[in-house]
Amino acid sequence: MQDNGITPSQTVGPFFKYGLTPTGDYAWNDAFTNSTLTPDVTGDRIRIEGRVFDGDGAVVPDCMLEIWQADAQGRFADPQDKRALPNASFRGFARCGTDKDGNYSFDTIKPGVVPDPDGKPQAPHIVLAVFGRGMLRHLYTRIYFSDEAGNAADPVLSLVPGERRATITAVREAGKPVYRLDLRLQGDDETVFFDV
Amino acid sequence: MTFIYPTDSNKAHPLPLSPEYKSSIKRAPNKPLIPMRHTLSELTGPVYGHETVREGDADLTTMHAGEPIGERIIVHGHVRDEDGRGVPNSLVEIWQANSCGRYVHVRDQHPAPLDPNFTGAGRTVSDASGYYRFVTIKPGAYPWGNHHNAWRPAHIHLSVFGHSFVTRLVTQMYFPNDPLFPFDPIFNSVPDEKARARMVSSFDLENTQPEWALCYRFDIVLRGKNATPMENH
Numbered sequence: 001m002q003d004n005g006i007t008p009s010q011t012v013g014p015f016f017k018y019g020l021t022p023t024g025d026y027a028w029n030d031a032f033t034n035s036t037l038t039p040d041v042t043g044d045r046i047r048i049e050g051r052v053f054d055g056d057g058a059v060v061p062d063c064m065l066e067i068w069q070a071d072a073q074g075r076f077a078d079p080q081d082k083r084a085l086p087n088a089s090f091r092g093f094a095r096c097g098t099d100k101d102g103n104y105s106f107d108t109i110k111p112g113v114v115p116d117p118d119g120k121p122q123a124p125h126i127v128l129a130v131f132g133r134g135m136l137r138h139l140y141t142r143i144y145f146s147d148e149a150g151n152a153a154d155p156v157l158s159l160v161p162g163e164r165r166a167t168i169t170a171v172r173e174a175g176k177p178v179y180r181l182d183l184r185l186q187g188d189d190e191t192v193f194f195d196v
Numbered sequence: 197m198t199f200i201y202p203t204d205s206n207k208a209h210p211l212p213l214s215p216e217y218k219s220s221i222k223r224a225p226n227k228p229l230i231p232m233r234h235t236l237s238e239l240t241g242p243v244y245g246h247e248t249v250r251e252g253d254a255d256l257t258t259m260h261a262g263e264p265i266g267e268r269i270i271v272h273g274h275v276r277d278e279d280g281r282g283v284p285n286s287l288v289e290i291w292q293a294n295s296c297g298r299y300v301h302v303r304d305q306h307p308a309p310l311d312p313n314f315t316g317a318g319r320t321v322s323d324a325s326g327y328y329r330f331v332t333i334k335p336g337a338y339p340w341g342n343h344h345n346a347w348r349p350a351h352i353h354l355s356v357f358g359h360s361f362v363t364r365l366v367t368q369m370y371f372p373n374d375p376l377f378p379f380d381p382i383f384n385s386v387p388d389e390k391a392r393a394r395m396v397s398s399f400d401l402e403n404t405q406p407e408w409a410l411c412y413r414f415d416i417v418l419r420g421k422n423a424t425p426m427e428n429h
Contacts, residue, residue: 003394004279005205005208005390005391005417006205006206006278006365006391007365007417007418008367008386008392009210009365009366010210010366010385010395011368011382012353013368014301015301015303015304016291016353017301018291018300019290019291019316019317019353019355020291020355025302027260027300027315028315028317029250031244031248031287031319055221055222055226066364068240069237076236076237076240077242078240078242078243080198080240092242093242114235114237115235115236116233117234122235122237127237127238131366132223134219134221134222135212135223136224136385137209138364140362142237159232185222185223185224185225186222191225192227192230193225193229194230195203195232196203
């Protein structure tokens with residue numbers, strides 16, 4: 001009988017690519033790509049890229065990352081966000097599988113400021129979910145940006161010990177709209193993951 | 197309706213480190229997860245409707261020139277929240293091995309035949325009541341290198357979105373009475389027996405189509421409760 005307890009998570013496993021991120025390699029089409037960009041999206045276009053490593057420092061070639069974010073005005077493409085949606089075509093979601101060298105990348109726009117439950121501003125950030133073989137449930141983290149003054153007062157980043165904040169802060173490359181963030185699933189420089 | 201997502205419900209999930217499942221040893225975080233309050237970023241989520249799904253995407257037996265080999269089955273059920281309400285317009289993606297236990301993935305080395313008439317991927321969107329339905333073939337069990345003579349129980353992988361980014365669920369649907377359950381570290385990574393039972397579909401004779409296909413029911417319960425429940429006695 002159904003007891004309304006939630007259905008437990010199970011690993012995405014090693015063989016999800018043909019179903020979730022086929023990207024032309026299999027007889028199946030992609031529901032999503034690694035880009036949130038739409039022709040009429042407004043805001044600063046950026047690329048976020050990096051690699052994923054396991055506890056041995058080996059690259060993770062079979063993981064899947066998903067991002068969810070606000071538009072440049074800090075509004076979500078979800079009717080549960082009751083504020084106006086100036087970028088009606090911006091969906092704010094993208095998915096990327098890592099390649100054989102553990103690389104991922106997302107093309108998106110820099111999100112705006114989103115309020116926290118007390119109405120206090122949160123620094124621009126993207127919510128990131130990490131799925132992979134060996135991961136029985138996906139992990140949640142956030143991507144912050146190195147060139148945002150608001151990071152210092154961000155209510156979520158403030159929960160993270162100072163020496164670990166760099167693990168979730170993407171670093172802007174000089175002269176390019178590109179940010180780099182490597183993810184480490186384990187170890188001394190382990191990426192901060194949140195219990196949500 | 198406003199939803200809340202108590203983190204207590206996450207106790208149904210496996211712990212990140214489950215040493216019997218070897219791949220978790222180097223991929224589970226060692227440091228504790230940091231608790232935080234849900235903000236709009238967590239309480240909202242991607243909304244994908246029927247434009248994401250093409251006609252025929254929910255029938256995995258009709259995607260090629262011929263029919264796949266195997267036992268044709270219907271897999272259906274409701275996507276629900278923790279109050280038992282249907283979750284409408286939720287994208288459900290599935291992928292699975294063929295009837296011989298072989299995935300089309302290039303890195304699957306199991307020496308069982310590929311089926312030119314079966315890819316094993318499908319997707320659909322739950323309707324207004326949360327109902328979803330696929331037609332596929334029953335996947336086979338397959339060996340894997342986790343430990344000596346390790347075999348995965350037959351399963352279908354499912355990926356579901358729900359009301360917010362924190363309802364995101366990737367899971368596996370198993371078939372009733374599989375003799376491999378006691379030996380599978382992935383199935384048994386879920387500590388609570390009642391929670392494990394929620395990953396097992398039930399045989400649904402009533403919705404079997406005579407002379408055509410057997411049927412299994414799999415209800416998916418996502419996080420989410422009404423923030424202001426009605427006093428209803």
